[in-house]
Every structure is written in C-alpha cells, then in structure tokens.
Amino acid sequence: MENCLFCRLVAGKIPATQVYADDETFAFKDINPVAPGHILLIPRRHMENMLDLDDATALAMHRALKNIVAAEKLEKGFRVVANTGEHGGQTVFHLHWHILFGRHMGWPPG
Numbered sequence: 001m002e003n004c005l006f007c008r009l010v011a012g013k014i015p016a017t018q019v020y021a022d023d024e025t026f027a028f029k030d031i032n033p034v035a036p037g038h039i040l041l042i043p044r045r046h047m048e049n050m051l052d053l054d055d056a057t058a059l060a061m062h063r064a065l066k067n068i069v070a071a072e073k074l075e076k077g078f079r080v081v082a083n084t085g086e087h088g089g090q091t092v093f094h095l096h097w098h099i100l101f102g103r104h105m106g107w108p109p110g
Contacts, residue, residue: 001046006094010044020068024060027068027099035079036102037072041065047095049084061097068099079105 001007008014009028016028019039030038041064043057053061069078078101083089 001094004046004094005092006042006096007046010042020064020071022060022064022067024057025064027064030098034098035100035105037074037078037100039068039072039099041068041097041099043095048093049090049095050082051084053095065097065099072101074101077101077105079109081109 005014009016010026018026018028020027020041024044025041026044027039027041030040041061043053043061045057047053047057065080068074078099081098081100082096083091083098
C-alpha cells in the first residue's frame with residue numbers, strides 16, 4: 001500500500017535499522033523505544049492488524065521471533081505486544097509485533 005509507513009519501509013523507501021529479514025518478515029529497531037530493547041517485527045505483505053493474520057504468516061512471524069530471540073540472546077525474557085485497533089493503541093495500521101526486552105516488565109501492562 002502506497003500510504004502505509006511500514007510498506008514503504010519494507011520497499012526500502014524509508015531507512016530502518018534492520019535486525020532480521022527473510023522472505024516473509026522484516027524486523028527493525030523502533031525509533032521511539034519504550035524499553036532498552038525494542039524491535040518491531042512485521043510481515044512484508046500488508047495486513048492491517050492481528051485480525052488479518054493468516055496461518056502461514058503467523059508461522060513465519062513466530063519463526064522470525066524465535067530467530068530474533070536467539071540472535072539477541074533474550075534468554076532472560078522478553079514481551080511481545082500486538083496493539084490492534086484504535087482502542088488497542090494501534091497507531092500504524094500494518095500488523096506489527098513489539099518485542100520488548102532489556103528490563104523487568106511489570107504487570108499489569110498499560
């Protein structure tokens with residue numbers, strides 16, 4: 001989609017600090033981190049949010065997540081957040097998972 005920030009990023013029209021990439025997914029450092037470690041993982045194909053996620057893409061996202069966790073050595077733990085819709089706090093309407101790490105994550109969130 002031409003107006004989608006993350007689609008433009010995947011197309012190379014916007015710079016990003018890449019952390020991981022494969023044929024189906026792309027991960028990069030968040031420019032406004034909310035934790036010492038904050039990576040965004042997105043599908044290359046445009047999907048608006050979690051409700052558009054199909055089985056094949058879910059598997060690809062999970063595989064990418066596992067690769068990122070291993071590469072970043074996140075054995076102590078991490079949090080994955082997927083904001084969905086306006087009331088869920090979604091501000092970029094291209095499915096993305098926030099991978100947060102580098103500090104103790106409190107509960108409840110938000």
